[in-house]
Amino acid sequence: xxxxxxxxKGTNGSCGYELDKEYNLYIESNTSGIIIRRxxxxxGICIYSNIEKFLENWDNIRVL
Numbered sequence: 001x002x003x004x005x006x007x008x009k010g011t012n013g014s015c016g017y018e019l020d021k022e023y024n025l026y027i028e029s030n031t032s033g034i035i036i037r038r039x040x041x042x043x044g045i046c047i048y049s050n051i052e053k054f055l056e057n058w059d060n061i062r063v064l
Contacts, residue, residue, distance in 0.1 A: 001028040001040075003064040010057035015046035024064065 004025050012019040023044075025036045034054040038044030048054040055061075 001026050003027075004061055005064055006058040006061040008057065009059045014057075016044050017046070022060075 004027050005022060006025060007022045008017040008019060010017065010019070017023065023038065025038060025044075026040060027034065027036050029035070032047055033050055034048040036044075036046050036048075036054070048057070
């Protein structure tokens with residue numbers, strides 16, 4: 001699991017995220033796809049089927 005910072009560019013309110021707002025996130029991949037969450041306990045979880053779908057919804061991604 002890696003910690004990143006990114007700006008949400010998806011649909012406002014999707015998975016509880018606000019459009020154009022920057023978030024600190026935890027990201028990992030598994031057989032379900034790309035999983036992001038706001039903390040290690042799983043709050044704000046969102047699952048993307050692949051890296052392309054993740055990149056469509058997030059911008060200015062930086063590893064912390």
